[in-house]
Amino acid sequence: MERISTDRPPEPRRPKKRRSSERRVDYYEPQAMYRDEVAPGRRHTRRRNASREDKTFWGKIRNAWRTMTGVFSNRRLAFDKPLFIIIILLLVVGLVMMYSASYAYAFYKTGDSLFYIKKQIAFAIAGVILMFAVSTIPPHHFKGKWTNGLLLISYGLLILVLFLPRIQGVRRWINLGFTTFQPSEIAKFAAILWCAMYITNHYKEMNLTSYPDLETKARINKNKVRKWFYAMGQNFKVAVLPFLVFLGPMLGLIVIEPHLSCTILVVLIIGTQMFVGGTKKAYFGILGALAVIAGYLVIYTDIVPYGGSRIKVWKDPFVDKLGDGWQNIQSLYAISSGGLFGVGMGNSKQKYLYISEPQNDFIFAVICEELGLIGAMLIILMFVFFVWRGFTVSLANPDRFCRLVGIGITSQIGFQMILNICVVTKMVPNTGISLPFFSYGGTSLMMLLTEIGVLLAISRTSPNKVV
DSSP: OOOOOOOOOOOOOOOOOOOTTEEEEETTSGGGGGSSOOOTTOEEEEESSOOTGGGSHHHHHHHHHHHHHHHHHOGGGOOOHHHHHHHHHHHHHHHHHHHHHHHHHHHHHHSOTTHHHHHHHHHHHHHHHHHHHHTTSOGGGGTTHHHHHHHHHHHHHHHHGGGSOOBTTBOOOEEOSSSEEOHHHHHHHHHHHHHHHHHHHTHHHHHSOOOSSHHHHHHHHTSHHHHHHHHHHHHHHHHTHHHHHHHHHHHHHHHHTTOHHHHHHHHHHHHHHHHHHTOOHHHHHHHHHHHHHHHHHHHTSTTSTTHHHHHHHHHOGGGGTTTTTHHHHHHHHHHHHHTTTOSOTTOOSTTTTTSSSTTSTTHHHHHHHHHHHHHHHHHHHHHHHHHHHHHHHHHHOSOHHHHHHHHHHHHHHHHHHHHHHHHHTTSSOOOOOOOTTTSOOHHHHHHHHHHHHHHHHHHHSOSSOOO
């Protein structure tokens, strides 16, 4: 009789159960890149719930401070150094040139030649602090509620500014007492974030044509013309209509201020992100034609009362050389006086009340006069290097939302630089657009440096570090 063994086989060893307050975090997970870094490819655990002390107000501030200092002390989380260096160079050179262009006008206007530069330096310091602080925030945190909230805030401010008193004949600024603020600065950043979030959530739908069933697909694909129109219709629903619905009213509010230069800039930013996201190329031709028609109606109607005169003096500024054409004429005099090497730093003559408010939109004319063609080309090359580095850093990030936000911020600064130089050199009509990092404007500089902080954060979170 066979004996049956009563010995039980050994039970397989079960993995140790983790606590509910702990979870495994991958190295490439964005949340893990800001806490307790480990070697690439490994995994680690961290506490999910904070202690009672950390839940207090001061505990949260202490945790935020430790997180920020930890980011700066971690080499693997360092931001892109060439991008940071070129930003600081643009900021420093911009402050120097802004002082050189503004001290004569500041002394005439206020009796203090340092009036504008003191305020600009104060805002620049505050902006750099904001830039460093924002660069420690993971960019994916801006996706979702932050983006929708910022879009609603921008709409509220754009509506509010229409009911406030006019400043210099237009309703673009909100007077804060110690300075003025343009709601359109927030609107530009909100448009960038919303476009990036929408394209990230609907990227497949924007790039693929969907069919209700296989039978319909086979019937449509038999005819190339029918297939093209069907694909265009599907792309319009996903890749064009939402942008018109959510961002079209924003453009309308900016036009009513009126602020044509900002409208053009926001259109270029949105168009760039739509092109990257997958909108059909044919729609850009259609939308471009509609934009030209809309611009013609806006300029030659009472919506923008100065539009027609700007076009007239753009064609021939000597038609009204003591009025609307004055700024263009003096700008061309300044550029032609600079020659190849310029008249020297601080030796500009056109800034002595010939160019109206030389520290603002027409500061590039003073740069050309004092630094000449060589100096102006070096500054343009600095902007070109920034745009190239911004696109390189953005495309190196594996997250689509981060890539699109970086492309939007970089294209904003690039388009703004191009439009300003084209206005100063009379290649396009005068639209009143500032030169980034150079033109006077404290709140706009702070907003610009905050966006740069987001771009630096994108370079931090990229595992594909750019050399």
